[in-house]
Amino acid sequence: MRERLAADFERFGRAMPRDPAAHVRETYGIDLTARYLGFDLPHPIGKGSGQLSLNEDQLDTDREAGLAFVVLKTVIAEDEAGARSMGAWAIHETRMKVERRGSDGRSGWTVTWKGRGWDRPFEDYLGLVRMGGDLTRAGALVAVPSVKYHLPRLGEAFRSGEYRYTTGRIMEAWGPGEVPLEKDFSPTLAGDPLADERERILRWLREVPGEIRQAAAGAPLRLAIKLMNARFDDEFQRAMLAAVRDADALVCFNRLWDAEAGVAYGGWDLSERNLRVLHSARAAGARFPPLVGTGNVCSGRLALDYARAGCESVELHTFFQLPLAEYPAAEGSRTQRALHALLFHPEDGMVAGMLELERAGVLHRRAGELRFLDLCGPETP
Numbered sequence: 339m340r341e342r343l344a345a346d347f348e349r350f351g352r353a354m355p356r357d358p359a360a361h362v363r364e365t366y367g368i369d370l371t372a373r374y375l376g377f378d379l380p381h382p383i384g385k386g387s388g389q390l391s392l393n394e395d396q397l398d399t400d401r402e403a404g405l406a407f408v409v410l411k412t413v414i415a416e417d418e419a420g421a422r423s424m425g426a427w428a429i430h431e432t433r434m435k436v437e438r439r440g441s442d443g444r445s446g447w448t449v450t451w452k453g454r455g456w457d458r459p460f461e462d463y464l465g466l467v468r469m470g471g472d473l474t475r476a477g478a479l480v481a482v483p484s485v486k487y488h489l490p491r492l493g494e495a496f497r498s499g500e501y502r503y504t505t506g507r508i509m510e511a512w513g514p515g516e517v518p519l520e521k522d523f524s525p526t527l528a529g530d531p532l533a534d535e536r537e538r539i540l541r542w543l544r545e546v547p548g549e550i551r552q553a554a555a556g557a558p559l560r561l562a563i564k565l566m567n568a569r570f571d572d573e574f575q576r577a578m579l580a581a582v583r584d585a586d587a588l589v590c591f592n593r594l595w596d597a598e599a600g601v602a603y604g605g606w607d608l609s610e611r612n613l614r615v616l617h618s619a620r621a622a623g624a625r626f627p628p629l630v631g632t633g634n635v636c637s638g639r640l641a642l643d644y645a646r647a648g649c650e651s652v653e654l655h656t657f658f659q660l661p662l663a664e665y666p667a668a669e670g671s672r673t674q675r676a677l678h679a680l681l682f683h684p685e686d687g688m689v690a691g692m693l694e695l696e697r698a699g700v701l702h703r704r705a706g707e708l709r710f711l712d713l714c715g716p717e718t719p
């Protein structure tokens with residue numbers, strides 16, 4: 339198996355197979371089937387919302403590369419008159435810096451960027467949503483809109499007009515079928531005075547899903563809540579997880595906030611915190627809607643670590659932005675090169691990691707196959 343994996347790694351570095359998940363199943367008896375918001379996926383690797391899902395070309399490249407799902411850039415909600423209470427998040431900023439960031443002697447990658455949400459007209463976003471609906475229905479790629487809606491202070495009411503208008507237009511643009519939607523609580527929000535009060539954040543998590551469902555007016559909607567890393571301790575992070583009502587999935591957790599530099603960041607600090615909070619919440623017996631991991635997934639092994647913390651798929655951003663020389667593949671789009679490393683790397687890839695978990699007695703074959711989703715079961719001591 340190890341020799342075969344080394345040969346595949348070498349060969350696929352020049353050209354990936356047309357259906358990598360089918361190849362993994364046939365060659366290694368590994369079923370990578372994963373899930374995001376109730377959609378069955380051929381493997382767990384998707385793209386998180388951000389600067390890499392802004393236009394049709396990016397979606398086309400990802401479809402061609404065989405990515406399992408893509409979350410579109412977060413749009414800032416507006417009401418019928420075009421008013422946006424979260425308008426401060428619709429700022430234009432193009433410069434991104436991909437740089438090293440480390441602690442404990444481990445150096446990871448982070449993207450330093452001062453931008454926020456979608457900064458073009460809402461109508462343009464709806465065009466992208468239309469394409470997302472078509473791609474999803476065609477079974478080519480699950481593509482998911484993402485929204486940041488009004489968040490009130492305590493004692494203040496939700497601006498339902500924003501929720502209604504934005505949700506309605508997105509659902510209409512998406513077209514027939516159940517619409518997947520991600521609601522983003524971002525790191526810039528965590529760093530904003532609006533998120534200074536714990537009780538205010540917990541109220542958002544309790545009430546925002548209901549506001550969105552009410553805005554959908556009974557039309558079929560699958561709702562993922564993407565949680566931020568608040569500026570409080572692990573215990574509060576667990577309280578946030580427990581506070582969410584009526585979501586179909588939780589995405590855990592968006593980037594950390596560096597108050598001194600005034601920027602969001604990722605790397606090993608992010609994955610360590612996310613995994614620690616998820617493990618401790620599950621070990622304490624907490625039950626959640628299906629989980630999706632995000633944060634520093636820079637290898638197949640990290641994706642497996644998130645799976646063992648309960649995550650049925652992962653959404654990446656930074657790993658799709660590395661300098662080309664950092665990917666072992668010599669050919670292909672960044673998405674293809676990233677998938678090549680994540681799946682087939684002979685030490686750190688997902689195939690290698692699952693075979694190792696089998697050898698260690700953590701994962702067992704059923705009907706001759708190792709199954710990715712078997713890793714996501716309840717916490718084991």
Ligand SMILES: Cc1cc2nc3c(=O)[nH]c(=O)nc-3n(C[C@H](O)[C@H](O)[C@H](O)COP(=O)(O)O)c2cc1C
Pocket residue numbers: 385386387388389411412434449451454455456484522523524564591592593604605608632633634635653654655656657
């Ligand atoms: C430049 C940049 C822009 C991002 N924009 C958004 C966004 O608009 N909405 C959102 O939900 N997450 C956004 N994210 C967060 C990513 O989707 C992802 O969850 C996070 O970066 C952690 O994954 P990573 O460590 O693989 O980058 C952004 C991340 C980066 C680096």
